[in-house]
Amino acid sequence: MVIAKxxxxxxxxxxxxxxxxTPQEAPALRALSAKAKAQPQWGESDHFEKxxxxxxxxxxxxxxxxxxxxxxEITALGGPIDWVHFLALALEVxxxxxxxxxxxxxxxxxxxxxxxxxxxxxxxxxxxxxDDLPSNAFGALFGEEQAAAMREAGFDVVxxxxxxxxxxEPVDHEESRGLSHRVVVMGLSKNASHEVVLRRSEWFTAVxxxxxxxxxxxxxxxxxxxxxxxxxxxxxxxxxxGLPIAIDRVSEKPER
Numbered sequence: 001m002v003i004a005k006x007x008x009x010x011x012x013x014x015x016x017x018x019x020x021x022t023p024q025e026a027p028a029l030r031a032l033s034a035k036a037k038a039q040p041q042w043g044e045s046d047h048f049e050k051x052x053x054x055x056x057x058x059x060x061x062x063x064x065x066x067x068x069x070x071x072x073e074i075t076a077l078g079g080p081i082d083w084v085h086f087l088a089l090a091l092e093v094x095x096x097x098x099x100x101x102x103x104x105x106x107x108x109x110x111x112x113x114x115x116x117x118x119x120x121x122x123x124x125x126x127x128x129x130x131d132d133l134p135s136n137a138f139g140a141l142f143g144e145e146q147a148a149a150m151r152e153a154g155f156d157v158v159x160x161x162x163x164x165x166x167x168x169e170p171v172d173h174e175e176s177r178g179l180s181h182r183v184v185v186m187g188l189s190k191n192a193s194h195e196v197v198l199r200r201s202e203w204f205t206a207v208x209x210x211x212x213x214x215x216x217x218x219x220x221x222x223x224x225x226x227x228x229x230x231x232x233x234x235x236x237x238x239x240x241x242g243l244p245i246a247i248d249r250v251s252e253k254p255e256r
Contacts, residue, residue, distance in 0.1 A: 026162055026170035028070040032057045032083060033158045047150040048091060050157045055087035066180035072131065076219065077233040078138065078168035079208025079226060080185040082131040086139035093143030094150050100140045104206075104245045107136050113204050113243070126202055130209035131185050137206035137247035138164075167233040171215065179214060187211050205244045207237055 036042060036053040045053060061071035068074065073081040089107070093100050111133065112126030142164050149155050182188045186200050187209045203209070207227060212220035223229045227237060231250065238246040 026073050026165045027172055028073040028083065028170070029054075029158070029161055029165065031070045032061075033161075047155050047157050048095060051087050051091050051094075054157070054161075055084060055091070058083040058087065062181075064181045066182075067178055068181045068184055072181070072185055073165060074171045074179070074184055075165065075168035076171060076212055076216065077223075077229040078165075078235070079134055079211065080131045081138060081165070081168075082135040082185075085132055085135035086142070089136045089139035090143035090146075093140045094147045095143075096147065100144045101240045101246065103140050104133075104136060105240055105243070108133070108204065108243060108245050111204070116202055116204050121202060126204075128201060128203045129185070130187055130200060130203045133203060133206050133245055134208040134247070137245060141247055141249075168235075169233070183214050184211050185209075205237075206247050207244060 032054050035057045036050065039053055039057075042050065042053060058071050061069040063069075063071065068080075071083055073083060075081060089103055092098055092103050097103075098106065111128040112121075112124060113128070115121060115124040116126050116128070142161070145164075146155075146160055149160070150157075188197060188200065208230070210220070210226040210229065212223065212229065223232065230236060230247070234250050235247050236250050237244050238248045240246050
């Protein structure tokens with residue numbers, strides 16, 4: 001199975017901010033976890049239930065807003081990460097319901113990947129936005145890596161999530177203030193054509209959208225594109241049955 005159409009790596013130029021600082025705590029995760037910990041059931045929940053509670057809090061956040069909501073972790077090297085997608089795949093894989101590759105293939109199909117591949121998007125419009133498959137891929141990797149640890153009493157769910165995200169360089173709210181979902185998640189300029197808008201619903205790759213230009217032009221020019229940014233964070237794209245829908249650590253297993 002191979003992808004017949006290209007999902008281009010795009011960027012937008014809208015605002016200029018100071019260069020990013022040393023990788024820091026993920027601000028959206030911090031806000032979501034604080035709300036989750038305030039739930040009365042947090043203290044009695046196991047590690048899987050705590051991930052679910054964080055996801056439920058993320059589901060309450062706005063999908064489309066200005067500024068972008070805490071549903072999304074905006075990262076310099078991994079693009080926008082949707083915590084709802086990330087945590088859904090993390091839970092599925094960590095619980096052993098599906099292997100990482102099988103879970104990602106299933107989600108590709110659920111998002112409409114086969115119709116896209118066969119040129120049926122006009123009849124069956126997909127809703128695969130630029131944050132969806134990359135977030136799935138990151139979440140599935142987290143679930144696979146932490147499956148054993150999550151069964152241990154001393155595991156700290158929030159610290160593990162933060163440690164995973166930190167190399168991707170989450171962007172502080174002060175730096176991303178004012179950035180909209182349209183700009184920093186969808187990669188759309190103010191005057192984006194209808195064709196470009198439609199293509200943002202056909203993002204059938206785990207390669208993140210490269211919107212770093214929206215808040216750090218100099219860094220974006222230095223890195224060049226999303227795959228180079230991922231590599232700097234220690235990650236790479238891997239194909240499953242010809243589809244670029246997995247994200248691995250650099251030096252991990254070969255393509256399937």
